[in-house]
Amino acid sequence: MRVLGIETSCDETSAAVLADGRLRSNVVASQVDLHARYGGVVPELASRRHLERLGPVIDEALTSAGAG
Template identity: 55%
Template sequence: MASTIQTSRILAIETSCDETAASVVENGRTILSNIIASQVDLHAQFGGVFPEVASRKHVEVIHAVVQQALQEAHMGLDDMDCI
């Protein structure tokens, strides 16, 4: 009886502080893409992270970051098993 190995692909998104990031990970171990949009320069004028500014910037860049991560992994949203 032949065993079937199923591949799982995850689109991981991180927006917890001052960076917006997206990665495509295969089988929990292989990073196919990892895109980070930093806000360091934006927050430097405030002397630290300003939460309202950070949240607005996440909204502005999240689509492009996710699209770039998918493109770098040569995949689309339909190829993901979970987000």
């Protein structure tokens, strides 16, 4: 069985693929540079960046795991 895990809390967008209980890929897109200039996380900017990065992060995780 393959499992795709997705995480978009706070300032990171990530996706991981597990197959038969083993980690096959883990991709993380950080927003640290985006929020650093504001001295902390700006929720509106974070949500927009999640929308921009989620598709590419999932694609990369699936490809890296040989599932995409």
